[in-house]
Amino acid sequence: MAGRDERIRRIEKESGIDRCVECGRCTAVCPMVEMYVNFSIAMSPRGIIKKALTGEAVAADRNLWYCTECNAGTDACPQGVSCRDLVRGLRRLVLDAGKPEEMNVCPGCGGPFLAVPVEDFVLGRLKDEPPNVKNWLKLCPACRREGYLRRNA
Ligand code: SF4
Numbered sequence: 521m522a523g524r525d526e527r528i529r530r531i532e533k534e535s536g537i538d539r540c541v542e543c544g545r546c547t548a549v550c551p552m553v554e555m556y557v558n559f560s561i562a563m564s565p566r567g568i569i570k571k572a573l574t575g576e577a578v579a580a581d582r583n584l585w586y587c588t589e590c591n592a593g594t595d596a597c598p599q600g601v602s603c604r605d606l607v608r609g610l611r612r613l614v615l616d617a618g619k620p621e622e623m624n625v626c627p628g629c630g631g632p633f634l635a636v637p638v639e640d641f642v643l644g645r646l647k648d649e650p651p652n653v654k655n656w657l658k659l660c661p662a663c664r665r666e667g668y669l670r671r672n673a
């Protein structure tokens with residue numbers, strides 16, 4: 521089985537970060553700009569990519585957990601770099617070593633689901649909704665689907 525460093529190199533290669541020309545389009549379309557009052561360049565797709573390219577310990581960076589995995593930056597990139605795949609791959613690597621505090625678990629199955637900053641944003645937008653709506657959103661898609669099927673059986 522590949523070691524941690526080898527896995528990181530593979531994730532970075534498959535995300536295409538070597539092709540980045542620093543144009544900033546990914547950051548211009550990234551929803552995190554609007555979502556977080558503490559948004560910073562370090563949190564942005566360009567910031568994460570730059571950190572990975574300079575060999576810093578990006579997998580240990582808390583900024584990794586703000587991304588929504590929306591893929592908008594990937595679609596906008598003229599170089600075919602995937603910010604989504606980079607973040608997703610690095611998150612999987614971290615999760616394989618144990619659940620970090622930045623990741624919530626699904627209350628239905630106990631599996632990792634939804635990074636804490638993303639859930640905080642979503643629940644903040646829905647703060648006036650009744651608890652059952654918010655609790656439903658805390659379930660992972662598989663558990664939600666099971667719930668729908670049970671309800672409609
Ligand atoms: S859009 Fe692509 S090339 Fe431009 S900064 Fe982002 S990753 Fe780099």
Ligand code: SF4
Pocket residue numbers: 546549550551552564565586587588589590591592593594603604607
């Ligand atoms: S995948 Fe993540 S980093 Fe890329 S645009 Fe979406 S939220 Fe931003």
